[in-house]
Amino acid sequence: MGKLNDHATDAQRQIIRYRSLVQVTAALARHVRTDDLLRAMHVQVQALFDTPITLLARRTAQGGWHCLTLESNNLSEQFIGLRPDGLLERVLEGRLRLENNLPVYLERERLGIVRVHHRSDLPYTLSWMGVPLQAGVVTGVLSVQSYALNAFTSEDLEFLELLGVHLSIALENAALHERVEREAHTDPLTGLWNRRRFTERSEAALLDVRRGEPYTLAVMDLQGFKAVNDEFGHDAGDRVLVQMGGLLDRLTLEGVHVFRLGGDEFAALLPCPESAALLSLRALLDDLNAQAWSVPTPRLNIGLAPAYPQDSVSDWVRRADARMYGAKRQRQSLIE
Structure with missing residues (x-):
């Protein structure tokens, strides 16, 4: 028993x-x-x-x-x-x-x-x-x-x-x-985050701005990129985009979020005031000019816009775009 x-x-x-x-x-x-x-x-x-x-x-x-x-x-x-x-x-x-x-x-x-x-x-x-x-x-x-x-x-x-x-x-x-x-959420060519992720991160950054934290948006494009594809071929154009993506990826070491929005358009969300963002982007431009490129050194046009508490994502992007197109018209990489 x-x-x-x-x-x-x-x-x-x-x-x-x-x-x-x-x-x-x-x-x-x-x-x-x-x-x-x-x-x-x-x-x-x-x-x-x-x-x-x-x-x-x-x-x-x-x-x-x-x-x-x-x-x-x-x-x-x-x-x-x-x-x-x-x-x-x-x-x-x-x-x-x-x-x-x-x-x-x-x-x-x-x-x-x-x-x-x-x-x-x-x-x-x-x-x-x-x-x-x-x-x-x-x-x-x-x-x-x-x-x-x-x-x-x-x-x-x-x-x-x-x-x-x-x-x-x-x-x-x-x-x-x-x-x-x-x-x-990732761009398959450069490995950077894509436009969908950019929208999500921008909305999150604006919430931080409303809590008093500074953010600056940088939108960028490569001037004359179509001519690179036309003269050297799309493979050469892809190599330029990949190399550019690698340069931008270095900014992530500073806590920056970087994105490829499509074509030759890129963006970066920098968790700092515009003055500090300028320093980071000047260093980026120095790195770009110091690189060995398989095509003539590309020109990167950059538009900066600090975020305001009342901003929507579209408002914020619109201001940065306007600064970038201003840099293009003046044939400058960055307007300070």
């Missing part, structure tokens, strides 16, 4: 855990952005495992790891370089899944480990589980860890593997959603 009760208790416990897994999967599916998904995962995993440490590590393009760790209610982020033989690498290779006495394992295998937090007051991991995350372009490891010896069972590993499958799918879906969203 006692064994029957034990089996009934085990079955009931497994049912509860499977229900928790379903709830966790549903919670993860609600997140379409990778960052939100990763943070939600750390919280939701507590529904399945009584563990103080959750680690999610994703492979970087350089071969290292981007790690998010939840430990003692502290979420930390760290990048770990490429290691030829570490715990995470062994999980991907199928050589490691569950160790209930990690110090002994490390000594036996002669392995060193990298601690993914910087708090000396926290104890060391003694029990460790890790499963691979592999779906599409997503490669990573999901790990749960404990400060206690013999903290995990083979059943725990089974549930972690199930969670890893669902998390892999959720990460792949999030990556696909972000790619589609990025393509919808």
Whole structure:
């Protein structure tokens, strides 16, 4: 009778855990952005495992790891370089899944480990589980860890593997959603944001202006660009646009948003007064003239307009356009 009760208790416990897994999967599916998904995962995993440490590590393009760790209610982020033989690498290779006495394992295998937090007051991991995350372009490891010896069972590993499958799918879906969203807002030739994104960002900038933050709009075009296409061909014209896009992209290091509006027209939203925007754009023109071009050095016409609280996007663009056409008429790049 006692064994029957034990089996009934085990079955009931497994049912509860499977229900928790379903709830966790549903919670993860609600997140379409990778960052939100990763943070939600750390919280939701507590529904399945009584563990103080959750680690999610994703492979970087350089071969290292981007790690998010939840430990003692502290979420930390760290990048770990490429290691030829570490715990995470062994999980991907199928050589490691569950160790209930990690110090002994490390000594036996002669392995060193990298601690993914910087708090000396926290104890060391003694029990460790890790499963691979592999779906599409997503490669990573999901790990749960404990400060206690013999903290995990083979059943725990089974549930972690199930969670890893669902998390892999959720990460792949999030990556696909972000790619589609990025393509919808990106100019395919230059990689800059497109006109649709320009309208969205301009509206957001005007909200900031109404809260007292300064913004300046720069609209730009390449004078005589049609002649470049006519004389040198459209491939040469495309190379000019790509090179111009690369120059403008440098402004993003200063917190500037840059866009290709279409054809040879570009725009930049600078989070600063007009006087500071002038300095940035003069530096841009210096860079343009210092470049080696496959065609005669193009002339960039720029019109600047500070934003006012009562502006609409069309009002703001109209003023910047007027300044740009004024620069064209005077055969100047920029009217100050």
